[in-house]
Amino acid sequence: MPYYRSVGEIPRKRHTQFRKPDGGLYAEELMGVEGFSSDSALLYHRNLPTAIVNAEQVAESDRATTANLPLKPRHFRSQELKWEAPDEVDAVTGRRLLFGNVDVKICFAAATRPSPLYRNAFGDELLYVQAGTGVVETIYGALQVGDGDYVVIPTSTTYRVVPDQGEPLRVLVLEATGHIGPPKRYLSAKGQFLEHAPYCERDLRGPTEPLVVEGEEADRDTDVLVRHRAGLTRFTYAHHPFDVVGWDGCLYPWVFNIRDFEPITGRVHQPPPVHQTFEGPNFVVCSFCPRKVDYHPQAVPVPYNHANVDSDELMFYVGGNYEARKGSGIGIGSLSLHPSGCTHGPQPGAVEASLGAEFFDELAVMVDTFRPLELGEGAQACEDPRYAWTWARRGPDWS
DSSP: OOSOEEEEOOOSSTTSOOBOTTSOBOEEEEEESTTTTSOEEEEEESSOTTOEEEEEEEOOOOOOOBOOOSOOOEEEEGGGOOOSSGGGOOTTTTOEEEEEOSSEEEEEEEEOSOOOOEEESSSOEEEEEEEOOEEEEETTEEEEEOTTEEEEEOTTOOEEEEEOSSSOEEEEEEEESSOOBSOGGGBOTTSOBOTTSSSOGGGEEOOOSOOOOOGGGGGSOEEEEEEETTEEEEEEESSOSOOEEEEEESOOOEEEEGGGOOOOOOSSOOOGGGGEEEEETTEEEEEEOSEEOOOSTTOOOSOOOEEOTTOEEEEEEEEEOOGGGTTTTOOTTEEEEEOTTOEEOOOTTHHHHHTTOOEEOEEEEEEEESSOOEEOHHHHHSEETTGGGTTTTOSTTOO
16 A cells, blocks of 8 residues: 555554563564565454464355357346345355456455455455445454445455445455556655545545454354465464454555546546556556546547457446447446457447537446456356447347
8 A cells, every 4th residue: 555554552663572461472463565575564463363273175166267259349237147045145255257367357246244254365356336335344454335435455364244234235346366556657656646646545544443353252263265376265263363453554455435536537538547546467447437528629528439459348337327338238237348359439329419518427447457358157147148239230139
């Protein structure tokens, strides 16, 4: 993260004696990336974070993907995904794989119950909350989340997701194979957001107090599901991992709401990099927010036809009215996939209809990957087969 935080109790000097009320030492845990050469946090546990009493392999759910063949633009309706037991879906084991490649897996869950304790030791995760509210509980503290929140969870952070009662917590999840953060061009050499960045430190929320489990539960054997390069393992710890009394550093989970993104506009249509919000290993994430549109007197507000020759473009439509896609069948909860090799652009009539527009009321999350995205079982379960033919208004599935 670009700035330092201190939460709870910590000693004045790091790596010095820090004692509990009973005189015993708290156990230090350094969470760091890039081999002690980059951001880190120093956590103080009541118990040893290394004390495991069992480990067992866990069978994977369906994580296979198939190539986008025949190559074509595609449309998927996440709102039509069904779970066998919808009241028993959680945001970890209930994820349905939509898309994936060697850099990132993109999943979706409509969570109705708390997830198991979990950590991804393979890479950072980015959660986008489409709807609902809840709490992401972590070893660093708790984060209240709701509609429009991005949640960045660093590699190997132990956490669980607890939905509030009521509507499901609908979450798009990106599982990276590396680290996710603000684009480097938004940051100074020392990690401060620069003046041209569309969001800044004031827009970010991090844990503000420790989350410590007390009583019998604290000393009970506790399972943690761990994703790693070889699959899934369930570790059993001698104590509950939520025993951190304090921590400090620049590596921790944080939240940014899409509505705090400040759109960059111009006299003529601005390209997608102005919407960039995060970067990861071989992918970027962009936020398309309500905004004033192009103000040249002859401007064409909707995007021009374009070919992403180096990337696949995935768009998740989460609010408002997306002007360029009118007539395509896309609605709230839809995902469109425009792969490299296919030119794409506004639907028929959208260009003319946009002329003279002064404001677009649209909200969407875009993921551009620099390797082709393949289709997971979740995507195949909710595909709209007509989408590829909506520009020509005829084709194999058109009627």
